[in-house]
Amino acid sequence: MGKEPTAAAAVTSADVARLAGVSRATVSFVLNNTQAHRVSATTRARVLAAAQQLGYVPHAAARSLRAGRSNLVLMPASVSAVGSLVSAWIDDLQSELEQHGYVTVLHAGRFSDPVSAARAWAELRPAAVLALDGDSLTDQAADVLGRAGVRGVLAFASHDVKGVHTIGFDHARVGALAAEHLVSRGRRNIGVIMPRERGLATFARPRLAGAQQVAARSTAAAVTAVEMSYTHESAAELAGHWRESGLDGVFAYNDDYAALLLHALRNKGVTVPGDVAVVGADDLVLAALQQPPLTTVRLDLPTPAQVADALHELVDRGVPPEVPGMEPVLVHRQSS
Amino acid sequence: MGKEPTAAAAVTSADVARLAGVSRATVSFVLNNTQAHRVSATTRARVLAAAQQLGYVPHAAARSLRAGRSNLVLMPASVSAVGSLVSAWIDDLQSELEQHGYVTVLHAGRFSDPVSAARAWAELRPAAVLALDGDSLTDQAADVLGRAGVRGVLAFASHDVKGVHTIGFDHARVGALAAEHLVSRGRRNIGVIMPRERGLATFARPRLAGAQQVAARSTAAAVTAVEMSYTHESAAELAGHWRESGLDGVFAYNDDYAALLLHALRNKGVTVPGDVAVVGADDLVLAALQQPPLTTVRLDLPTPAQVADALHELVDRGVPPEVPGMEPVLVHRQSS
Structure with missing residues (x-):
């Protein structure tokens, strides 16, 4: 489609390799901390210095390999569907998750079916998916997420879904x-x-x-x-x-x-x-x-701390503690 | 730290390589569509079939290489700070961006300084960053994003920031x-x-x-x-x-x-x-x-379509069209 501009300023691991005088594979071994490959301390230092000098930011995916896991929690939701009720709750949840070392992103993509949605979420390699609308999840979608290394799916839902840990919300x-x-x-x-x-x-x-x-x-x-x-x-x-x-x-x-x-x-x-x-x-x-x-x-709703702790347990051990579901309570005032 | 569970179900490119009977590098060449390496049509087909069979989802970063770019637009914002006013506007913006082929994520991380924030955003390798609160951006932060291949930063802001395309919002x-x-x-x-x-x-x-x-x-x-x-x-x-x-x-x-x-x-x-x-x-x-x-x-505010078009132009050509800034208008009713 005509002149496609190159992202001239973008620094890649190839640039780091060139500056350090090593192969791209070596850069990857060092930055991903792959233990299977021996890299000398000198080479390692040279790679790290080159990455630093060029301002190279590793991919989240690479970082997740390095740390043994991703620190991303993905919440599928549009901003307006979240509503006034839960926006403060979500803010507090994000703070709680931050204390566990996670970063939360809200994924606003809309998809024709649950598996397409799961594939799009999986591309970001989150550690966990937290769904407010778990009733739109399926066991196939959970399977896609599991195969992509997502360590847990926690969802507010009215019914059980295989591969998903649900919090009752009917x-x-x-x-x-x-x-x-x-x-x-x-x-x-x-x-x-x-x-x-x-x-x-x-x-x-x-x-x-x-x-x-x-x-x-x-x-x-x-x-x-x-x-x-x-x-x-x-x-x-x-x-x-x-x-x-x-x-x-x-x-x-x-x-x-x-x-x-x-x-x-x-x-x-x-x-x-x-x-x-x-x-x-x-x-x-x-x-x-x-x-x-x-x-x-x-x-x-369960407290943000309860949900954050459950999510962390899920990522850490694969099984979250029981979280109490949403309880609706009628508040009678003068309009009825 | 005791027994660290392995994400047993996670499918990696190594699994794809094993099933296809090729090297991991070949899997990467095929899935990332790297033109510099010759892979026979038969091998290519075998890799694609293996990836399909295992349900392997490529990383967003790999996909961005394959397509020549990422399709992710990252908006730094907490849900509640967005407020009722702009939540519908953001929904509409996300729909407009979707029509251009982008997926929007809201990044809720809070950081001690603009450069730390930019590094965290850069890890997700977005095509563009759209900031509602551009006044907290700096030219150093914009530089970090540029080096990570982010093709443009568009921000609502009251003043100019080097490397950032601003929409007036005072x-x-x-x-x-x-x-x-x-x-x-x-x-x-x-x-x-x-x-x-x-x-x-x-x-x-x-x-x-x-x-x-x-x-x-x-x-x-x-x-x-x-x-x-x-x-x-x-x-x-x-x-x-x-x-x-x-x-x-x-x-x-x-x-x-x-x-x-x-x-x-x-x-x-x-x-x-x-x-x-x-x-x-x-x-x-x-x-x-x-x-x-x-x-x-x-x-x-400028319309969501104006902002989405500008963002797309920015990603596509590096220079967005001028977008009119926010205009405050006093609406006089009986409370004053």
Whole structure:
């Protein structure tokens, strides 16, 4: 495709070899600390000096060989799907992992299937993969990671996956708890908000399914999925047709969507909880600030230290200690 | 250190070599597509078949050699520092980059100095580094990246850095705009909220400095830094002592802190904007939902497509097109 520029400034191990007057293989033996090959102390010193002089940074993969392992923990996640709830939690987790000597990267690639995803992650040769959305992992994906030397896969998931150490996280329980609460408050026609924003369907679908299971067990309650975008326009449109919908309760996916919907309902003269009871999720700081203060489902996660310790044990010994799963807890306030 | 477990399942290029009945060097020549070495078509096919059979995933670094470059874009950032404002923007940017064939990773490592950071990033051999906080980069750090073959560094920054292509992003302008507005509304004792949360000082300090510059130019206005944590307790404590502080205007760092402070002030009977005018930043969806609706500073960013195109040009040709910098715009609502 025409003139491909060369990365003129890039220093390679060949440059180090040239300056040190040794073969590239010798450079590799020294920098990767390969014990199988004898390299004299003088040669070793010459290679290290040349690498230093040229500012040669070894590949992470080479460094992992040198140290016996990679120090990279890979988390597959997009930034916005992480959400306000877990962003501080992830920060704390990363600090805990740092104390164990790991560096965390968030991998934002989206893939058509779990094995393609695993292959892309494997290319970075992480020591471990920590998945927030473990339900999209498969045993084939875990196998790809294992063959690439990934020492452990830890995942929040609602079910077991072969080759993956799971921490219980069942989104269906979140939806079920919200629906049970609304039914207990005498609501019969329950809407469940399905965000149109990308990346949230993975969490929204099982929440809806959980609410539907509650309705299926009840003789009186029905559940309806209601699409909404996180915009003033979408919330206003929904609120404008609320009375026609006949919905007397709504589980609004999370507190952000709930706050936006509360405001739009108030603007259209729909009273909360009089006309409709509203339940959010996450118990964000803003939940208690709403008018009326928002009923929500709090998600009690294991502590970052628990997860970091488990990950380290997994990398170190292949078996992590048991980590308590996520527990959803209903926090009742005035919106329901 | 006792029994160090071997990563028994890990497949290496040595396994591929053994199965194919060739040397490890030949495997490397084939998988890295090194043109300098002649490998027969039969041998090449045997190596590829063995790699396939064993499920061998090449290193990202090897793949980058094969393709002539890495496809990795590294963004140094913690998840929570990214904030609500830019998380959707980053998602869109990642989609745009994906269309150019790149994969984005967020690198959460924290380092004592810019060169240590650059060395850690360089180990992953990214094609490019995209820094949201370019003010913490130095020319030495850029040099480390260049020597590791990173083809370009693009950064949001308030000043030029040698070896870095910058997109203007001046947090001082955000603070100055908020302070100018408060002064124009007749406020004289202006508080500037400094979040205690980790990672935000980088953005909060220049915002404070911008407000202080406005006060220094004015004969009548004074600026006071006010620490606050993003908790109900911290906001309530601050609001409880508000009258004693004598502050009649406050720039609350961003809309999240502003919303929390507004609520706490109302609970303590401090009226907004009567007793104190409040200004946020980011113009989040929640800003217009506040009571009173929140005056804020909207940060107009270049589009994700503009930034993705620039990054691709930078990797491809070494020189990106000019990208318009961030423009802060005051959005006046009823809180001031």
